Amino acid sequence: MSEELSSEPPPSAEAQVRHATEADLPRIVELLAQLSLDESREELGPPLPETCRRAFQQIQADPNQRLLVAEAGGRVVGTASLLIVPNLSHRGRPYAIVENVVVDATERGAGYGELLLRYAMEEARRAGCYKLSLTSNKRRTDAHRFYGRLGFQATHEGFRVEF
């Protein structure tokens, strides 16, 4: 996972987390662009790339994929993707993964990241998952402290190969 977070106080009362709708898609892609150091990685449109719209439809069609947005004052201020994965170990209990966590650079420190993560943890628990896991770039030490405060432990190395 990549993420842009920072240390955050408790979320403000008016903020809420909900599942995304298609109307949120351009704003979500705008937020995801903040994850990248490479400006050309995302294509914001309009129009959005057709591959992006197709991916959104696949995500919405799969009950194990939950695309979350944090909303405050009528505006989407953050997003996260939650994935529930059917699994054979642990006597067939599923596990959960969070990916693509981002809070708008202008809205950090207001607790929206915590609100998104706590929502994901609650959904994972309710789905019977034995764990919720995520990876965070080794350079993002602020994010590591944030996850630690929420009860996450850095037990694993996160490996990747890119294509």
Add this chain to the structure above:
Amino acid sequence: MSEELSSEPPPSAEAQVRHATEADLPRIVELLAQLSLDESREELGPPLPETCRRAFQQIQADPNQRLLVAEAGGRVVGTASLLIVPNLSHRGRPYAIVENVVVDATERGAGYGELLLRYAMEEARRAGCYKLSLTSNKRRTDAHRFYGRLGFQATHEGFRVEF
């Protein structure tokens, strides 16, 4: 991910990787039990727990989930789970995750782990994924060297919370 691997020479010519069928299920659960230090984590049966059979059916019904087995001399010697995840970042390119990698303790060092991982990398590439990622317990330094040899880089911290 958890895994039990070790340094391995090139795989033997007679070995192959294929998608699992229901007949492989008891053997796969037996292998997964080797991942755990806690003997009571899995229930080997017979009969296997109903939750396990249900998870298998969900995995088989989802074209984005590929349960792999390595076979040698007519016997299943290893397994890995590959997951292709529809994704909004990277212009809507999916990513892939490998989990539950295990080679039988009595069959290590014969290259089956490499065979499984190379198969997963090839499927991820063919599905258009921008990355294949996995996590490995920080204590499994042998596995880390193994992943490094296959081209994986430990760029991320792997966080988890357990329920």
